[in-house]
Amino acid sequence: MNRFATPLSGTMALAALALLGSCSTSQQAETSTVSPADRPNAIGAPRTASTVSGQAQTKGGITLTPYNDSPKFPTAQMVLNAPIQGSTVPSGEVAFSYDLTNFQLTKMTASDHAMQMANSMKGQHIHNIVDNQPYTAHYDTKFTKPIADGQHVVLSFLSRSYHESLKHVGAYDLRTITVGTPAAGTQPLNFDLKAPHLFYSRPKDTYSGKDAQKIMLDFYLVNTTLAPDGNKVRATINGTEFMLDQWLPYMMEGLPAGQATIKLELLDSSGNLIPGPYNSVTRTITVAP
Numbered sequence: 001m002n003r004f005a006t007p008l009s010g011t012m013a014l015a016a017l018a019l020l021g022s023c024s025t026s027q028q029a030e031t032s033t034v035s036p037a038d039r040p041n042a043i044g045a046p047r048t049a050s051t052v053s054g055q056a057q058t059k060g061g062i063t064l065t066p067y068n069d070s071p072k073f074p075t076a077q078m079v080l081n082a083p084i085q086g087s088t089v090p091s092g093e094v095a096f097s098y099d100l101t102n103f104q105l106t107k108m109t110a111s112d113h114a115m116q117m118a119n120s121m122k123g124q125h126i127h128n129i130v131d132n133q134p135y136t137a138h139y140d141t142k143f144t145k146p147i148a149d150g151q152h153v154v155l156s157f158l159s160r161s162y163h164e165s166l167k168h169v170g171a172y173d174l175r176t177i178t179v180g181t182p183a184a185g186t187q188p189l190n191f192d193l194k195a196p197h198l199f200y201s202r203p204k205d206t207y208s209g210k211d212a213q214k215i216m217l218d219f220y221l222v223n224t225t226l227a228p229d230g231n232k233v234r235a236t237i238n239g240t241e242f243m244l245d246q247w248l249p250y251m252m253e254g255l256p257a258g259q260a261t262i263k264l265e266l267l268d269s270s271g272n273l274i275p276g277p278y279n280s281v282t283r284t285i286t287v288a289p
Helices: 010-032
Strands: 057-059 062-068 077-082 092-101 125-130 136-139 142-147 150-159 172-181 197-202 206-208 213-221 232-237 239-242 250-253 258-267 281-287
Touching: 057 239, 062 239, 077 150, 077 172, 077 197, 125 142, 125 197, 136 142, 172 213, 197 258, 197 281, 213 258, 213 281
Parallel strands: 206 281
Antiparallel strands: 057 062, 062 250, 077 092, 092 142, 125 136, 125 150, 150 172, 197 213, 213 250, 232 239, 232 258, 258 281
């Protein structure tokens, strides 16, 4: 027997086992912090869980909870082929044409959220937003859409069936176009495609019955992100302010029946509004429990 090897006493052996168990538990806890949606299930499809990704905020009877457990599509890509960036197209119906990879339109997103909140029975789709006006949802890669004559900003992004946006690079497109002939005296658009921008997405229109219990707040950021010590979004819901420092969807609960007003503002780390044509936006929805 090696004279330097000393048998462990019973107490020392138990302590060593406890330490190993502690290390194993610590490793397991650290692993569990990875979003469950990022881990495939037995058949390779994304899976979801009921976990949230931050502390819920409750003010004025309204609870706002961030979540990050939706199925991920990290390799999904969208390319807008037409209209071309900076181009002028004829008046009237504007033709849009996209190429998509690793993302299936019209498929129902496999998530509990599809049953917990307003969900499109037509499945996954593209959100098309012109000048930060309410989006139109499209379930084909080619469609036409009436747009008034003038200069416009067009944001497109991929969306889960329950209207939650995909937020990674490659899942969106931002560009400017001109439709027809702008009115005489119209100033140039002067929209900076490289500046920080906030776009409003959800909620929209009317929520009734079960859909009114959990209503998703979702917005789109371009050329910026959020952080506790960086830029933030101030969401003012029925006059109550919530500061958001994560770019995630948020579940709103407790909205009373009637009209609800939602204002979103993109702020810098000092709490100042970041310049931009859409970085302050207000929308009204109807809640009918």
